[in-house]
Amino acid sequence: MIPLLEVTDLATHFATRNGALKAVDGVSFSIAEGEIIGLVGESGSGKSVTGFSILGLIDPPGRIVGGSVKLKGRELVGLSARELRAIRGREIAMVFQDPSATLNPVLTIGTQMRLALEAHGSVSESEARARSAEVLERVGIPDAARRLDAHPHQFSGGMRQRVAIAIALLNRPKLIICDEPTTALDVSIQAQILTEMRDLAREFGTAMIWISHDLATVSSIASRLLVMYAGRIIEEGPVANVLRQPQHPYTAGLLASLPANAERGMDLVQIPGSTPSLFDLPPGCAFQPRCDRRSPACVVMPELTSGGLGRRRRCHHPLNGGSA
């Protein structure tokens, strides 16, 4: 069976005055229909750029320099801007951290939703309104039919994000890429959106890539987890499994540093050092200077190898039973 989306050796670089910045460097993964994967990493790990690259939303000086992105077997890398537009919104939609990236402040919600529908086929005015109201209702906006005539600024932050999600859902895409969609929201609102997105994905059979820096959030929505560090995937596997028994020392370090895993008031387990600059990566494994399991072998880049039970990790000295 062909997976819904297959990303192979994707590489996205940014040309800068100091040479090429390898934001995404050889990322491969695939998503089945209806699957939710979590893409986790710190700033500069390349998680967002991976999401943008799938949709061809990379502006100069950035460029996809290699690899392939196949949607149901169809190659997306190298498509023209027009062909990509036909796919965006219809087959793959995106939800951003900041809903104002999607919403136009001077148009009513109704108009924006109608335009989104018209972009992918003709609909009548009343049809568009009915369909829009239905989707708004579905993402938890009360009194949706009336609120179609409101402008984005008349909604609260959480409600705006719901509208952005509704627009993403309008054309029933097969895949939604969510780039930190709840990071800017309050805890209580984040929980609401998380629950609704999970239920919606299940109901519509939509696959999702959930990009976040927060392991707890991802673990509550995704079934599979991809951990990125310095432009590469370093660990992959079923969420609960990875979080229970991380195999890469970086994942293990992140989990250990959470306050929940320490005695109150005692020092937290910390990963020493800081995230490396992409201009100045250490040789071999990018995590090696911060790693307590490093050996001379680590100056050679480890491959992403299987660790059993659908798991992969990029490490010479994996933990939790995975032998190198």
Add this chain to the structure above:
Amino acid sequence: MTDSTPLARFWSEFRTNKVAVCALFVVIAIVLIALAAPLIAPQNPYDLGTLVLMDARRPPGFVGTKGFTHWLGTDAQGRDLLSAILYGLRISIQIGIIAGGIAFALGVTLGTFAAYFGGRIEALIMRIIDLQLSFPAILLALVLAALLGQGKGPLIAALVTAQYAYFARTAHGAASSERSKEYVEAALSTPLAPTRVVFRHILPNCLPPLIVVATVQIANSIALEATLSFLGLGLPVSEPSLGMLISNGFQYMLSGRYWISIYPGVALIILIVAINLVGDQIRDQLNPRLRR
């Protein structure tokens, strides 16, 4: 790269614009020539005793009675135009920089303090400045020059009055946005004295837009000074500036003696255009919205 000083990084980017580098070279050359005017000018145009009336209104290239060539011709008093232009540039640049500098200091102080203290002080200062900005600068300068009389002092006073408001406006805008930043809050929670917060923290961070305004305003005050002198409200006739030279030659234009007005005019244009080209490049580099 990251270890280099901000100035070195600024210059390495400035260098990429060839036009701006040429313009900067021209500005520096003109300033140096103007400074050295007493040394290189063939004649002292202010010393009426050295002027020979016989040589008046001669075309470029004329060899005068004193034995040297008037490369740009002479004016109605028999002045060597090249010497007069060099001395004129000297005065223009001097007045432009002094007036620009005083206007900068005055305007920036008013603008930043208005932004820092806010409330009634801010409202009062900024309304006066708004009011003044609604008059054309030239009109204001004309009135003041007429009231205060001739001479360098009154002229500079007129130019400063006409221009400080632009600095105040820009400084106020920049300082207002810096005022709300966390590093200012940090200084307030230390606490540091208001003068230190304004001069050591807020002001240096407002400099980029002010430098842009300063280059434009120095060019403007040179032009304004020339305008006032052209209209006869600038310096005394015994110390002709570029504006007055243009004005003096104006009546001879139609009789074919173009050089008296044209050459000082060309010198003025080259100087102002060069300063503006440099200013444009500085603005492009300092404006974050134009950067990629």
Add this chain to the structure above:
Amino acid sequence: MSALVDIRNVSKRFAPRLSLGEKIAARLGQPIETRTVHAVDSVSFEIRKGEVLGLVGESGCGKSTLGRVIAGIHAPSDGVVTLDGAPILGPDGRKRTSRVQMVFQDPFASLDPRIRIGETISEGPIAHGLVSKADAKAYAAQWLAAVGLPADAADRFPHQFSGGQRQRVAIARALAMKPDMLVCDEPVASLDVSIQAQIVNLFLKLRREFGLTMLFISHDLGIVRHISDRIAIMYLGRIVELGPTEAVYKAPSHPYTRALLDSIPKLVTEAEELVSFKPILGELPSPLSPPPGCHFHLRCPRAEAKCREIVPARRETSAGRDVACHFPLEE
């Protein structure tokens, strides 16, 4: 333990600036919508010597504003903040003590980009006579060492450091003033996950070394639980619950505290365990027009008619525990 800082009936209102036209219209008797924001609404509590008090709430609840009032950056509209009995602000509204210092959320904004690290750290101590100009360099180096940075950092500019390192500089700047009290406004929120633990550990170490009293403002309940002795929960400008951290986390009295704790997603480590959190119903009301009575009644499962009309006063339910609710949860 005795109270070091006392916050008494402190309110902070932000009135929007009216344009000239609006002022004239108001003079002529036109009703003008003033839309005052009650960021902090009559808050009282004390911070005891040597304790870490966690202040928790969602965005817009006024926790950052309250922190700035305590740090002496904003003057309160009403009420007073005292340190050892003396007001933080002088009669002219300017801060007159350097014994309360602040660490901000965003270390990219809280350090002056044009000033070298060494001067950033030593300018306050020089201005307040804690160190002479001649000794400033050694003094800065001493505080850089205390926060785990090399002495040569003093000669560099903020842009040459990573977020975590900058936050260390900001902490060194605050500590160099030898404060008795540190107000920390979301000090780890803008840092990468792997760096957060480093900074939390730094706070723990500094607290042990210098016996610092801290107000630790955060929306991250996990970190606050780890670092705080007592915790205050804020909702729309008011403190709804206050008590010893463990007691509040284990058995919250206010329905909002309960709901907030339940709504945090937890790490899922068992495949079957699907629902790890329970969202609070409804929207966060706008601070421009908070609901009457108890601000939380619109979202509260226990709300009754009384909650819609009468603001619940904060009262002590058990030793050291305060709650502002008509119908608090029983243990």
